[in-house]
Amino acid sequence: xxxxxxxxxxxxxxxxxxxxxxxxxxxxxxxxxxxxxxxxxxxxxxxxxxxxxxxxxxxxxxxxxxxxxxxxxxxxxxxxxxxxxxxxxxxxxxxxxxxxxxxxxxxxxxxxxxxxxxxxxxxxxxxxxxxxxxxxxxxxxxxxxxxxxxxxxxxxxxxxxxxxxxxxxxxxxxxxxxxxxxxxxxxxxxxxxxxxxxxxxxxxxxxxxxxxxxxxxxxxxxxxxxxxxxxxxxxxxxxxxxxxxxxxxxxxxxxxxxxxxxxxxxxxxxxxxxxxxxxxxxxxxxxxxxxxxxxxxxxxxxxxxxxxxxxxxxxxxxxxxxxxxxxxxxxxxxxxxxxxxxxxxxxxxxxxxxxxxxxxxxxxxxxxxxxxxxxxxxxxxxxxxxxxxxxxxxxxxxxxxxxx
Amino acid sequence: xxxxxxxxxxxxxxxxxxxxxxxxxxxxxxxxxxxxxxxxxxxxxxxxxxxxxxxxxxxxxxxxxxxxxxxxxxxxxxxxxxxxxxxxxxxxxxxxxxxxxxxxxxxxxxxxxxxxxxxxxxxxxxxxxxxxxxxxxxxxxxxxxxxxxxxxxxxxxxxxxxxxxxxxxxxxxxxxxxxxxxxxxxxxxxxxxxxxxxxxxxxxxxxxxxxxxxxxxxxxxxxxxxxxxxxxxxxxxxxxxxxxxxxxxxxxxxxxxxxxxxxxxxxxxxxxxxxxxxxxxxxxxxxxxxxxxxxxxxxxxxxxxxxxxxxxxxxxxxxxxxxxxxxxxxxxxxxxxxxxxxxxxxxxxxxxxxxxxxxxxxxxxxxxxxxxxxxxxxxxxxxxxxxxxxxxxxxxxxxxxxxx
Numbered sequence: 001x002x003x004x005x006x007x008x009x010x011x012x013x014x015x016x017x018x019x020x021x022x023x024x025x026x027x028x029x030x031x032x033x034x035x036x037x038x039x040x041x042x043x044x045x046x047x048x049x050x051x052x053x054x055x056x057x058x059x060x061x062x063x064x065x066x067x068x069x070x071x072x073x074x075x076x077x078x079x080x081x082x083x084x085x086x087x088x089x090x091x092x093x094x095x096x097x098x099x100x101x102x103x104x105x106x107x108x109x110x111x112x113x114x115x116x117x118x119x120x121x122x123x124x125x126x127x128x129x130x131x132x133x134x135x136x137x138x139x140x141x142x143x144x145x146x147x148x149x150x151x152x153x154x155x156x157x158x159x160x161x162x163x164x165x166x167x168x169x170x171x172x173x174x175x176x177x178x179x180x181x182x183x184x185x186x187x188x189x190x191x192x193x194x195x196x197x198x199x200x201x202x203x204x205x206x207x208x209x210x211x212x213x214x215x216x217x218x219x220x221x222x223x224x225x226x227x228x229x230x231x232x233x234x235x236x237x238x239x240x241x242x243x244x245x246x247x248x249x250x251x252x253x254x255x256x257x258x259x260x261x262x263x264x265x266x267x268x269x270x271x272x273x274x275x276x277x278x279x280x281x282x283x284x285x286x287x288x289x290x291x292x293x294x295x296x297x298x299x300x301x302x303x304x305x306x307x308x309x310x311x312x313x314x315x316x317x318x319x320x321x322x323x324x325x326x327x328x329x330x331x332x333x334x335x336x337x338x339x340x341x342x343x344x345x346x347x348x349x350x351x352x353x354x355x356x357x358x359x360x361x362x363x364x365x366x367x368x369x370x371x372x373x374x375x376x377x378x379x380x381x382x383x384x385x386x387x388x389x390x391x392x393x394x395x396x397x398x399x400x401x402x403x404x
Numbered sequence: 405x406x407x408x409x410x411x412x413x414x415x416x417x418x419x420x421x422x423x424x425x426x427x428x429x430x431x432x433x434x435x436x437x438x439x440x441x442x443x444x445x446x447x448x449x450x451x452x453x454x455x456x457x458x459x460x461x462x463x464x465x466x467x468x469x470x471x472x473x474x475x476x477x478x479x480x481x482x483x484x485x486x487x488x489x490x491x492x493x494x495x496x497x498x499x500x501x502x503x504x505x506x507x508x509x510x511x512x513x514x515x516x517x518x519x520x521x522x523x524x525x526x527x528x529x530x531x532x533x534x535x536x537x538x539x540x541x542x543x544x545x546x547x548x549x550x551x552x553x554x555x556x557x558x559x560x561x562x563x564x565x566x567x568x569x570x571x572x573x574x575x576x577x578x579x580x581x582x583x584x585x586x587x588x589x590x591x592x593x594x595x596x597x598x599x600x601x602x603x604x605x606x607x608x609x610x611x612x613x614x615x616x617x618x619x620x621x622x623x624x625x626x627x628x629x630x631x632x633x634x635x636x637x638x639x640x641x642x643x644x645x646x647x648x649x650x651x652x653x654x655x656x657x658x659x660x661x662x663x664x665x666x667x668x669x670x671x672x673x674x675x676x677x678x679x680x681x682x683x684x685x686x687x688x689x690x691x692x693x694x695x696x697x698x699x700x701x702x703x704x705x706x707x708x709x710x711x712x713x714x715x716x717x718x719x720x721x722x723x724x725x726x727x728x729x730x731x732x733x734x735x736x737x738x739x740x741x742x743x744x745x746x747x748x749x750x751x752x753x754x755x756x757x758x759x760x761x762x763x764x765x766x767x768x769x770x771x772x773x774x775x776x777x778x779x780x781x782x783x784x785x786x787x788x789x790x791x792x793x794x795x796x797x798x799x800x801x802x803x804x805x806x807x808x
Contacts, residue, residue: 055729056732056738057729057731057740087725088756088758090741090755123728123729124724124725124758224712226710226711226712227729227732228729229729306628306630307628307630307711307799308628308630311799311800311804312804315805320528321492322630324633325459325461325527325630325631325632325633327460328459328460328461328631329458329460329630329631330460336461337494349492352461352492352494353492353493353494391800391803391804392800392804393797393801395711395800396718396797396799398715399712400715400716400721400795400796
């Protein structure tokens with residue numbers, strides 16, 4: 001993003017774009033005392049785009065939402081729940097997802113092809129359709145952030161991001177929310193992200209913009225390297241900001257919109273990484289002087305994905321040798337005699353050999369909620385980033401605590 | 405391996421093949437009170453083969469041994485040390501490795517091209533060449549297992565395997581030793597494996613046999629997904645068993661030799677996985693009904709490599725949903741509606757949906773030093789295996805304990 005594009009993005013407190021309403025309530029799908037059911041809808045049909053888990057065991061709601069959006073890249077509403085992921089539930093699960101879709105379409109008097117479905121929670125458990133049927137009439141068109149709470153499972157807090165940009169003289173709002181922090185409970189299926197905007201944009205262009213944006217944001221975070229069966233990111237753009245509809249990447253305001261969307265996706269992704277299971281720190285890896293952006297991103301993701309690097313950062317250990325070992329595992333172009341590494345801005349390695357540095361000082365600098373690792377590959381001009389979290393006793397505890 | 409091949413392999417207690425001698429002594433390269441320096445040699449030049457880390461930051465001794473073996477696939481001796489990995493040590497490290505090679509060649513009065521060099525320990529630290537020079541004359545041609553102790557760093561025990569097979573009417577001994585349990589200390593560079601045999605076999609054929617054997621053994625273990633800069637497996641075959649030299653894979657006794665070597669490689673690999681840092685359990689994944697062996701191995705390795713599966717097994721949790729999620733991440737052919745999973749022989753999943761099973765009983769069955777996960781992909785007849793270990797509090801403690 002250029003300086004110019006960045007400065008045209010105003011980050012604001014949580015506000016919905018024009019025409020978007022939501023609700024989140026408790027209907028008791030799970031055992032935890034929290035909101036677990038909700039919806040999101042737009043006054044008018046919105047251009048829609050989605051990206052979905054690449055896990056082969058895609059959950060029923062994920063599959064259905066993908067199919068629905070693919071019809072003509074339009075959605076007007078999404079029905080959501082936590083507690084039960086409706087994943088690995090066979091034919092019954094598929095039927096339940098379709099029933100939910102139909103029920104919300106009927107309640108809103110819109111076409112079923114305008115309704116998305118999203119579930120997160122226990123894998124292998126079935127939805128209690130009676131509770132959903134009874135809960136549906138209780139949903140009201142509100143303007144708070146209830147839906148962003150209703151999709152949480154054991155996330156410590158909601159993930160939200162909101163910006164405004166000016167397109168064609170009109171103020172456009174882009175608002176996102178997400179959930180996910182690894183499979184924090186046994187059998188939890190995990191990551192969901194939603195972005196709403198009142199921008200007017202063609203559905204295919206929105207899809208291309210989302211896919212490109214997700215590549216450098218959601219696809220660049222890792223908590224534990226495990227990909228859930230329910231992951232999905234969906235964007236709805238309802239056009240109510242009344243800017244001239246964006247149709248191609250060469251339109252005057254396209255770059256501004258794309259930068260705003262990218263910012264929101266990036267903020268949500270970082271919030272998920274920081275709230276990774278058991279995490280005490282966000283780790284950001286910035287790779288520079290790579291041959292191309294893909295290789296830069298691969299190297300960045302390898303650094304934040306290494307168990308040894310993650311454990312070292314939990315221990316405030318400026319362990320450059322684990323970082324260089326993680327870098328060397330990647331199939332990317334690198335000048336193996338001239339790699340440089342810094343932690344929190346302090347140079348640790350130059351020309352692939354350790355520099356003299358004050359370990360205590362570097363270690364002290366790592367006692368923060370965010371640790372930054374900079375890597376230079378001396379092989380080009382491309383850059384890439386990735387985000388992860390430290391590996392802690394609590395990660396093991398959370399994921400091994402079957403008997404507690 | 406066929407039943408027939410397996411039955412022709414006799415596992416025996418630790419014994420060197422004819423003509424191999426070794427020693428291991430303490431010269432004080434590190435701070436730990438243990439043997440840290442040694443050698444291995446054969447009365448006569450041996451056919452030699454090696455496989456080496458794919459990490460781009462290959463350590464100086466690893467690089468030198470590779471170059472040396474590649475000259476004409478012959479070695480007669482190896483000089484080894486623990487405590488210092490001689491990795492990320494630049495030009496000085498390369499010079500030191502060459503000096504070690506020259507010194508041992510001079511001491512044994514053999515060509516430098518017959519001497520391999522292996523180091524394991526701290527990355528980024530330099531060898532104390534004075535101590536090595538002073539230690540060299542103290543090494544004696546012994547027949548105990550000292551060298552297998554001298555290469556250990558913080559392994560809990562030596563890894564050893566020994567079998568005898570009959571080739572051409574002659575008894576052939578195949579004896580291996582290895583070290584490695586993750587990068588158990590900050591900056592430890594890790595895995596080394598050596599196999600000696602008195603079989604007569606051509607060097608190129610030995611290389612092909614080793615490479616194939618490593619693919620399904622050492623390359624199928626994972627402790628934490630991090631690949632060291634010093635990994636290497638070397639085989640020496642000195643021909644002193646006086647069997648007719650094996651020259652092609654179609655030779656009558658070739659399959660028997662290959663099966664024996666494979667058995668030794670497999671045993672060493674499993675011992676390394678079981679002694680993974682912090683580990684309390686060996687995890688074995690057996691994949692069946694895959695399209696081809698490569699895909700079967702990929703799926704098996706994904707199962708034993710998943711942090712969530714590893715943590716669940718530490719907690720005696722028969723968490724099939726994490727196993728199916730790990731399987732679904734692999735780019736392999738699978739019948740997504742007909743996958744089956746068992747733990748310790750108890751069926752958990754059939755047709756990709758959970759079976760009713762007694763969780764307490766399965767959990768009780770997992771309270772052992774080895775947990776077996778069987779996966780059927782319903783897509784062919786190929787099989788594959790992989791081995792790993794559980795993810796424990798001690799893994800985090802060991803790798804985060806910079807300040808202790």
